[in-house]
Amino acid sequence: MHGTFNTMQIMDRTGHTSITWDPDKAVEVGVARDTFDKLIKEGYRAFKVEGQDNQGERMTAFDSKAGKIMMVPHLVGG
Amino acid sequence: MPFYSPTGSTVPTWVTVTTPLTTAVWFGLGTTSTTTANNYIGPISTVTATTVTQTAYSNGLLAQQLWAANSQQQYAQQQYQNCLGGLGSLGALAAPALITHQEQAQRDQELYRRALAEHDDQEAGRLLRQIEARELAAADRQRLVEQQMQQNREDQQRRAAATDRARELLLEHLTPQQRETYVKNGWFVVEGGRTKTKYRIRGGTLVANIDVLDKRDRSMHRLCGHAQSHIPMGDQLLSQKIMLELAEDDFLRIANRHAA
Numbered sequence: 001m002h003g004t005f006n007t008m009q010i011m012d013r014t015g016h017t018s019i020t021w022d023p024d025k026a027v028e029v030g031v032a033r034d035t036f037d038k039l040i041k042e043g044y045r046a047f048k049v050e051g052q053d054n055q056g057e058r059m060t061a062f063d064s065k066a067g068k069i070m071m072v073p074h075l076v077g078g
Numbered sequence: 079m080p081f082y083s084p085t086g087s088t089v090p091t092w093v094t095v096t097t098p099l100t101t102a103v104w105f106g107l108g109t110t111s112t113t114t115a116n117n118y119i120g121p122i123s124t125v126t127a128t129t130v131t132q133t134a135y136s137n138g139l140l141a142q143q144l145w146a147a148n149s150q151q152q153y154a155q156q157q158y159q160n161c162l163g164g165l166g167s168l169g170a171l172a173a174p175a176l177i178t179h180q181e182q183a184q185r186d187q188e189l190y191r192r193a194l195a196e197h198d199d200q201e202a203g204r205l206l207r208q209i210e211a212r213e214l215a216a217a218d219r220q221r222l223v224e225q226q227m228q229q230n231r232e233d234q235q236r237r238a239a240a241t242d243r244a245r246e247l248l249l250e251h252l253t254p255q256q257r258e259t260y261v262k263n264g265w266f267v268v269e270g271g272r273t274k275t276k277y278r279i280r281g282g283t284l285v286a287n288i289d290v291l292d293k294r295d296r297s298m299h300r301l302c303g304h305a306q307s308h309i310p311m312g313d314q315l316l317s318q319k320i321m322l323e324l325a326e327d328d329f330l331r332i333a334n335r336h337a338a
Contacts (some may be wrong), residue, residue: 003128011305011313014236047324049251058325070251072317073309076287077334078302 006064008032010039010071023064036062036069043074080129081337081338179216183209237310244312251316268319277301277322279315286336303333 008019019035021028039059040046048066049056061068170191186209193202249257256266265280278289278297284304289297303321304314 009247011244011247011309011317013240013308013310015240015245015310017312022188028234045325045328047320049320051326056324065236068129070316070320072320073305073313073327075303075305075317075321078304 006032006067006069008036008069008071010035010044011073021064029064032064036071039071045072045074046070047072052063184213186212239314241310244310244314244316246312248312248319250317251319266319268322271323272326275326279322281315283313284311284314284317286334288322288333289338297338299338300336301330302335302336303329 005020005022008021010017010019017034019045021032023029036046046059046062047056047062048059049068049070059066063069088193186205190202190205190209193199193205249260252260252266256268260266260281264282265278267276267278269276276291276295278291278295280289284302284307286300286302288301288303290299290301292298303318305317309317318329
């Protein structure tokens with residue numbers, strides 16, 4: 001995944017916010033990592049996803065080479 | 079009903095509220111709608127020449143402004159009654175249910191003319207200052223209402239844009255079959271990551287919007303689990319889909335179960 005852009009899509013009040021980074025660029029990775037950690041603290045769940053049928057897995061730590069990360073907001077029962 | 083405007087503007091500046099606002103409305107919890115038409119604010123049922131309709135429940139600020147206007151209006155009416163009490167036939171006028179700006183101004187002018195006729199310069203000056211102060215206060219209130227309406231319009235535009243973006247993101251993550259049923263019927267079916275149970279996620283509402291299906295695709299019961307309400311619908315549905323596919327047990331622990 002070196003040299004290619006990775007994406008984090010954050011579901012929020014704007015519809016979604018996308019953050020992209022190049023894993024070879026430390027500054028971009030740092031921004032993505034900080035955002036990831038902040039959202040996890042807020043209650044978001046992170047998932048590494050692949051394809052439209054959402055094959056993937058839950059992430060508990062940031063991975064700069066994850067490819068595509070979906071940040072799911074905290075859910076509650078209704 | 080014509081409105082009086084001392085500045086020559088065709089837009090009157092007096093704001094009148096005819097019904098007391100409830101505590102719920104004060105806190106933005108009520109569903110009272112207000113209508114502004116030619117700078118007139120009143121209950122929607124009494125105004126037909128509506129140019130802009132604004133629902134107050136979404137923000138308490140407008141309700142507060144109306145409450146303030148209502149209080150000032152009541153105070154002003156009381157003051158007028160006190161003043162008119164000593165003016166013979168004018169004092170016989172009962173306080174109308176609705177006092178327009180024109181009526182207020184006419185009464186002010188009448189009092190002002192009487193004061194001038196009686197060479198009571200002090201009272202005339204006081205009335206003049208009162209008229210001007212009221213006009214300025216009314217203009218301030220009108221500006222606030224317009225700012226609030228503009229803010230609400232911008233909020234609505236932002237929400238609409240967010241809804242579109244969330245829908246795009248959802249469609250991007252649906253399979254062709256899921257996309258087809260969602261576009262056509264407003265729902266799509268996902269398979270639980272662990273149990274392989276089928277779940278039908280329905281859009282349009284977030285209240286128990288997930289049907290747990292049996293082998294014949296009949297709803298056995300419903301699940302209700304969602305993000306906070308400020309998250310647009312598309313994101314809500316995508317969150318449910320991802321959770322059911324990749325963290326089914328977590329979702330089942332979170333969601334409440336309802337009868338089908």
